[in-house]
Amino acid sequence: MSEAKIDLNNLDKSNWKTYRFDEIAKNISERVDPNNTDLKVYIGLEHIDSESLHIKRHGTPDDVNGTKLKFYKGDIIFGRRRAYQRKAGIATWDGFCSAHALVLRANPDVIDPELFPFFMHSDLFMNRAIDISVGSLSPTINWGTLKHQEFQIPPMAVQLVMSQLFKSGEELLNNYSCLFDAQDKVIKSLLKNIFQNNEAGEPLIKRFEVTTGFPYKSKLFNEIQEGFKLMRGINIKEGEFLWEPEIDRHYSGEDGKDEKFKVKSGDILVPMDGSKLGLNYARATDTEVGMLLVQRIASFRSDNEFDNELLLAFLASSYFQKFVAKNNTTTAIPHVSLKQLKEIVLPKLTAPVINQLQKYKSLIAARTDLVRTRCKQRELKRNIINKVF
Missing domain, CATH: 3.90.220.20 (DNA methylase specificity domains)
Known part of the structure; x- marks a missing residue:
């Protein structure tokens, strides 16, 4: 045939x-x-x-x-x-x-x-x-x-050609996944080296400006883009921000004008409650500047870029998840306090720590590129499947 x-x-x-x-x-x-x-x-x-x-x-x-x-x-x-x-x-x-x-x-x-x-x-x-x-x-x-x-x-002869096409694409995606898993193991090893045995430094309260958001009136929330755009815990997920019509909210209260509650570029934002407590954090970019921070999010700000990178690495590590598991108060919703977060101690910025941190940062950049490539490949696979069927 x-x-x-x-x-x-x-x-x-x-x-x-x-x-x-x-x-x-x-x-x-x-x-x-x-x-x-x-x-x-x-x-x-x-x-x-x-x-x-x-x-x-x-x-x-x-x-x-x-x-x-x-x-x-x-x-x-x-x-x-x-x-x-x-x-x-x-x-x-x-x-x-x-x-x-x-x-x-x-x-x-x-x-x-x-x-x-x-x-x-x-x-x-x-x-x-x-x-x-x-x-x-x-x-x-x-x-x-x-x-x-x-x-x-389609006829079986056409199906067999399609199967080979889709299997080739799936094999490529699987290779990306294997590479991602290998990178993940190296990243976890680096994080362990950074946080396990290095000399303790000062608590976050002494290395960062630590604040939280304002005690809002939820009845003033709205979905019609009126007032100040809110930065809520639901908008922060595993190093990224989520902005979708279904979850975006604005605030029309006059108390939202207070500048001390506004997000600045470079702020590291950590939700203090939620079912995925210990997994979610993100660093604000120019896109998030001026958004209004709600009460149950901690904001960490520092001019020392290595301190910022060290905190981001800590938040991505299992050590932060262990910290949350040890300190969270479980009522209807698990939560930690701002006081507890301020007491987190990061390692001193010695030469070995800085060297490991730079390696970690390079690996994260490579993994980000890999994730983007994998997403494009998935989208291509989906488009081809939909063209066929």
């Missing part, structure tokens, strides 16, 4: 056939009792990363109770609850999974099993899955509805 050729910009679908989803894939509904099984691997929806084909984490039977679904190596575990999270991963073991998933197995007479997971990650399939979900708080897909959905599928 000669190899089929594909023009992605002018894809001829005249000989594609339409199939119901239950003709494309089988729904595997074998049941498992976690308390009475020899299977060792449990996959919950929390173990599946959004928009990823690969499942890299798993639990054990001891983690769960209640009847679950059995899967076999090569099956697709698809999160039927909250389908907008786009969770559909390939099982690399035999095991069992959450009943909030569907276990799907490609019908090789209709679709190449190696192409099937890419089809499931197409906008065509995922948007259809979202559209047929039912329920408001936790929208869920029913197999009885999904199985009747119809999709166009």
Whole structure:
């Protein structure tokens, strides 16, 4: 058979056939009792990363109770609850999974099993899955509805070419992930060297200007961009700022004019409460200048650039997470106090510390470039999948 050729910009679908989803894939509904099984691997929806084909984490039977679904190596575990999270991963073991998933197995007479997971990650399939979900708080897909959905599928010769194309792209993405993991190990080793045995310096209160935001009146929050743009904890995530219409807020109160509560370029901002306490921080750029800092965010400001870089490294390390775990007060929401944060002691800026810090900074820059490249590659893969399907 000669190899089929594909023009992605002018894809001829005249000989594609339409199939119901239950003709494309089988729904595997074998049941498992976690308390009475020899299977060792449990996959919950929390173990599946959004928009990823690969499942890299798993639990054990001891983690769960209640009847679950059995899967076999090569099956697709698809999160039927909250389908907008786009969770559909390939099982690399035999095991069992959450009943909030569907276990799907490609019908090789209709679709190449190696192409099937890419089809499931197409906008065509995922948007259809979202559209047929039912329920408001936790929208869920029913197999009885999904199985009747119809999709166009190309001839097998075309599918095989597509599979090779998508697999090549996925292999490149996997190489990026391996490189990222290798960089991460070196970064963690450097952070350990910086903070484990170096001579202690002064607490943050003596090395930084430490402040917090203003005691706002939440009734004056608004979403219509009226007044002062707020810098809230929800806008700070793992070294970056998130600005989206759904979470952005402004403040119309006159007390928002006080300059001491305004963000300045270079400020290091740390939320003092939240479910991910100890993971979130970011350094303000010119873009964030003048935003209004709310009360539950600590701001650290210093003219010493190495002190700034040392604090950022500490916030990225497991040592900060251990500090938070030791000092946080857990009520309805975990939190630490400004007084506790001020007492954090960083190492003295000796020559070895500065040298390690410079290596750390170079690695972070390289990792940032890698993340950007990987994101572009993911977007390219997604665009190609959507051109095909």
